[in-house]
Amino acid sequence: MKKITLNKYEKIAIKYLIEDLQAATLPGTTLSNVLNTLELRDKAVSNITLEFLKRRKLLALYVYAKKECSLAEYLSSAELEQKNRRLIIEKEALKEKLRQTKLKEEAAIRQQAAIEKQRAYDNNPKNIARAKQLKLRNKYNLSYFIESHYFQNLMKILHNLDKGCRLSESEIIWLNIDGKEYFTDELRARFHNNEADFYATEFRNKKDPWLAVNASSHYRKCAKSKVADLILNTIKVSNLKNIKLKSAIYTTHGGVKRDLHKAKEAIFLGEKAHKLTMQDFRPCTLLGAVHMETGNYNIGQEWYTKAIENGFSEKSMDYELKNIFMRAKQSNKESLRNYLLKIDSERYSWVRKKTWD
Numbered sequence: 001m002k003k004i005t006l007n008k009y010e011k012i013a014i015k016y017l018i019e020d021l022q023a024a025t026l027p028g029t030t031l032s033n034v035l036n037t038l039e040l041r042d043k044a045v046s047n048i049t050l051e052f053l054k055r056r057k058l059l060a061l062y063v064y065a066k067k068e069c070s071l072a073e074y075l076s077s078a079e080l081e082q083k084n085r086r087l088i089i090e091k092e093a094l095k096e097k098l099r100q101t102k103l104k105e106e107a108a109i110r111q112q113a114a115i116e117k118q119r120a121y122d123n124n125p126k127n128i129a130r131a132k133q134l135k136l137r138n139k140y141n142l143s144y145f146i147e148s149h150y151f152q153n154l155m156k157i158l159h160n161l162d163k164g165c166r167l168s169e170s171e172i173i174w175l176n177i178d179g180k181e182y183f184t185d186e187l188r189a190r191f192h193n194n195e196a197d198f199y200a201t202e203f204r205n206k207k208d209p210w211l212a213v214n215a216s217s218h219y220r221k222c223a224k225s226k227v228a229d230l231i232l233n234t235i236k237v238s239n240l241k242n243i244k245l246k247s248a249i250y251t252t253h254g255g256v257k258r259d260l261h262k263a264k265e266a267i268f269l270g271e272k273a274h275k276l277t278m279q280d281f282r283p284c285t286l287l288g289a290v291h292m293e294t295g296n297y298n299i300g301q302e303w304y305t306k307a308i309e310n311g312f313s314e315k316s317m318d319y320e321l322k323n324i325f326m327r328a329k330q331s332n333k334e335s336l337r338n339y340l341l342k343i344d345s346e347r348y349s350w351v352r353k354k355t356w357d
Helices: 008-015 030-040 047-055 059-065 071-123 125-139 148-162 169-176 185-206 209-220 225-232 243-259 263-276 281-293 297-309 314-327 330-343
Strands: none
Touching: 008 030, 030 047, 030 059, 047 059, 059 071, 071 125, 125 148, 148 169, 148 185, 169 185, 185 209, 185 225, 209 225, 209 243, 225 243, 243 263, 243 281, 263 281, 281 297, 281 314, 297 314, 297 330, 314 330
């Protein structure tokens, strides 16, 4: 163990029995300077210094500095003063300890009271219902303000959808018209998921391929195209006789393959559907979209033109092109932007917006 070496100030402070006062052990302080003067005995202690000792209640040192007692007499008095100082410090320490203990006890009481208050709040049926309601709203991104006259109807819809129930026709209409601002992406996905599950169950029970088409269409709208792919793969289309049904299955399956980024398979299925129902715009829009996404813009535009000839609206086509543009990678986005501006710079002026990048 390393031996602690005392400096000269500490040694002098110990000699005069005031080492318990930190100022006595440090150089440059008034107290250490007084002790140094007493040790050297080269000059008298000033009146200012004597007043300092008096204020600090170092009465033994005060008397000794005035040369009114011997060193032995001083040490006897100084020992009593030091004991009193240490006793005072011990009492203050005990007092502070008791104060801290009391503060901790009071804090513990307040914390326990807060816990009990929170427990009572949490166990209150109204608060439980309110908490569940808030959790449900957050789940479907509906934490913002809801108009009071819409609240009850919307919450009923949320509860039903969350339980996996289907909505009534009137509820669907309400969500798409009056309550459209509350028809969030999360809520829409849940709606389509419930519809898809219903039609998928019906398909398994009744084996009607139209039900598989309906289920797959809804699965696509809730990001479950892989599930739709599995369902459609179970159907032997070659065994079907209904041309429209076969075309619908090929078109829907092509859309699923498009979602899964299997462009070649999507094109193959889209072309098979078109050969069956050449007057139907749906296979055409599928092929138009896939070719646009893969950079075959001229071919894609030709398919969209055929779709319009078969009843697809130009407004709907522009809407699809905007969605394709928004989802495109940056490199593909630039080439598609140039292509659309070349076709009609005024009609497709929206591609210039930097917000799309």
